[in-house]
Amino acid sequence: MKILVGYTGSKAGKAALDLAEVHARAFGAQVDVVFSLNRKAEKDSKKIHEAEQVLEYAGNFYEKAGIPCKTALLIRGLSHGEDLIQYANENDIDEIVIGASRSSLVGKLVFGNTAQYVILNADCPVILTKSRLYNNMDYSRYTAAALQEKK
Secondary structure (H helix, E strand, O other), X not given: OEEEEEOOOOHHHHHHHHHHHHHHHHHXXXXXXXXXXXXXXXXXXXXXXXXXXXXXXXXXXXXXHOOOEEEEEEOOOOOHHHHHHHHHHHOOOOEEEEEEOOOOHHHHHOOOHHHHHHHHHOOOOEEEEEHHHHHHOOHHHHOHHHHHHHO
């Protein structure tokens, strides 16, 4: 099994990393962490460096957890949602985990362009996490060991 995490380094993104870790442990999955930049960032070395640092953090996060991980920085001229969907299709992804941090009324109704696009266009299940879960959620009850105890 392969899990894709669309990650930008935000609190919502960290919640997505955490949840993907739980799923990867439970299903023996590999995690692919993707950071998508638009074409305008192609010549912006600062943005590219920041994205590389964010991906390095994610790679280290999964390495410490003992979970196979691949990271990818995408600068292909697509929207972020299109990038995630295309990557998922090209890499036989089984599940996508993304974070959403919108808190306005409109944001609550429409998750955001990227999240909405991914949810509506993915060929696999999509899980959307919220940033406030990162601070309040105890994922330990969902670890592989805890799940095994319930069986």
